[in-house]
Amino acid sequence: MNNVAATPSLDKTAVQATENGPVDCDIHTRVRTIADLKPYLSTQWWNYLKTYGMRARHGFAKAPPFPKAQPNAARRDAWPPDGGFPATNLEFMRAQHLDHYGIAYGIMNPLVATGQGDQNDDLSAALATATNDWQLDTFVNPEPRLRASVVVPYEDGLASAAEIRRRAGDRRFAQVLMMSRTAEPAGKRRYWPIYEAAAEAGLPVGNHVFGYSGWAGTSSGWSSFYIEEMTDHAVSCQSLVTSLIMEGVFERFPGLKIVLIESGFGWMPALGWRLDRAWERMRDEVPHLRMPPSAYLRKHFWVSTQPIEEPERPEHLLDTVDWVGPDRIMFASDYPHWDFDDPRLALPSALGLERKRAILSGNARALYNLV
């Protein structure tokens, strides 16, 4: 009875590759309750929040439109003993994650109570600033391995630029954070102040899946299931990448770098090929592009690994890694979510030591300027 063959084991390169300490490009720390933000909000906004609450562009007051598969979309074993939500307890997170894996640096991408994409732009701006202050006080200052992301009220480009400028130069922030499902495609000019300020500050823009655009989840309406929503994140990411390229964002901001977080990366080669084919026919529509779309893809985009795709033949993923470029891919755990990737086990063993090191650590250190 061969039932152990599938048990993953730590191959030598996996262990060696994590020796220098992986860089984790996606950790979801969160507030224990909304009251954690109170010290960082004005009385006016705290009262507003208590009375009217956050209102995303969907109908639920407290729940996500597609219920998660596990409570809070978290690993079952990530709930700290103090009874709080996963990734609220620094000590527990250190033991279970940072120390456990020898993580050298972790980039935080807060998702809860950040106000991003709220129908009320001003509330969104207030919560963004509050969240950024909260990240520093609660996690980054006490824990030198962690870095914050500049949460911005992205539907308001100017307010976002102001928040980025407020934080520019503060090395505790590794990047700017947007969500992937925006009210308009990400390349549209209303978002350009964000890219301008980010490029000016030398900060990559991390684009993490989710957010609620206000449109149906697909171009053909609303799907029924959570599994569809999760899979469709890779799909909407393709639309946002197309928009950023075709709108000429990278011609306007040649220093801009985009990180796509939690959308996987398997889709990238096919999208590049498709855009190039379309551009061969229709380049007169977008004369502001001075090189093929795939060249912009190669130059301006990075991707995080998680949730790493699982082909039936693991060697097929190696093709994808080659086509995307092993220097573009950065490890992410997505701690404490259920679709978490273990840094020692998630990458295909056939990648070899050098590429593993780059993916687990080197690429992120270079992109985020981590020593």
Add this chain to the structure above:
Amino acid sequence: MSMADAPEALHSGNWTMSETQGAIDCDVHPTITGTRVLAPYLDGFWRDSLAERGIDSLDSISYPVDAPLTARADWRDATGTAAQSVEQLSGQVLDRWGHRTAILNCLYGVQLVFNEDMGVAFTRAVNDWIAREWLDRDSRLRASIVVPMQNIEHAVDEIDRCAADPRFVQILLLASGEMPLGRRACWPIYAAAQRHGLPIGIHAGSAYRHPVTSIGWPSYYIEDYASQSQAFQSQVGSLICEGVFAKFPDLKVVLLESGVTWLPSFLWRLSKFWRGLRTEVPWVDRSPMEIVRDHIRLTVQPLDAPDDPSVVRRIIDHMRSDDMLLYASDYPHWHFDGDRTLPPGIPADLLQKIQVENPLATYQRL
């Protein structure tokens, strides 16, 4: 490099016309230049309504009339239109290229109207126009049934009506409509398809009930066209997760003009999640990758891939099935120059399968 010299070798991509002789062309497009073309096939009320209300055009922005991709320049006639007659289409596709048959997929924007009854009238007219002015005039031609998706019951009626003519070999849907195609409200269409032994053909394009992408309306047509592969991905997800193939085990779905190469990585992600999220959709009783290999087929033109045959071979390996690809020229859409109807890099050893065997296995009526 000829096929005789190195049957296992990768093809350089410079196909000659002799190599596409006898192929079954699974995707060509007759052009309707205005509603007046359909007038003879409308009853008195609707025919007179066209004139009375000035309803001249149902052109869809999915293929702007004069955009380069919509029709290759040398296929356009003096009026700037391609494929508006049997002579034009058959002359190019069947006579010149020697294809043994071609399946007509009419993309005129009848799906875009909101009035259900108008939808019925126009789709009937399109199907009758196809039968009289195309299928009757060239016995090598076949066609897909255009259906009024504004009302599913009416769509089933139209399928039943047209299926009586054996030259209709498929049911045509658009990649983006009112709701994801896996949803149960759409199932009567699949029941009808299974009943008649007809595959569902999903073609690039939209009824524009929703923005072009899930993140809104992009600025450029090139984005609209590029986003079609995303529409197909969501639809494949819907068909599988809603259990369409569990409910209709004989059903085949053909993805027309989808670009193809997005498929393997999409399935890697969907199948990965399925292994842990199975209980949300417990009727999905095996990996989505297996379901797709059994039920879904894709036309090869366009093929979103570099010209490099070794890369094309790798992508086909990623699909893990030789049964899935169907030959198509996508005439008159402009994807190639000269007579190179096959995308570069398609392996020579798959030619017979792609051009003949797979289409015959997919379209029972051929």
Add this chain to the structure above:
Amino acid sequence: MAKHVVATTEEIPAGGRKLVEVSGRAIVIFNLSGEFFALLNRCPHEGGSLCKGYQTGLVESGEPGEYRYSRRGEIIRCPWHAWEFDIRTGQSRCDPQRMKVRSYAASVMPGAQLLEEVPAATTFPVRVEGEYVLIEM
């Protein structure tokens, strides 16, 4: 193969579980209505610790829209990616033939019999009046 005492039956009530270590392996013992089962504590996917997972029932379906729920508590789901494993057999639901978690034969023996038959089975303290769970590995 040897038999190892891993728990008293009392300490694992019906519906409960216990994590033990035997010969350097982490094993999780389950009690399903008085029957005991033992699984290796590592998910074959990415090594998640099964004893931290959620215990649930079996969901099957004959057709879309039908949720046939049975065998409550007999499925353990990995705490990470939620793969389902049949506690009785160790087989995964998503790929029962190829993806399994190793299972070990588990049995119950009264203390008196244990002291007679398997005196050197374990360092686990055994009393005549007790009842014990053994696994074979």
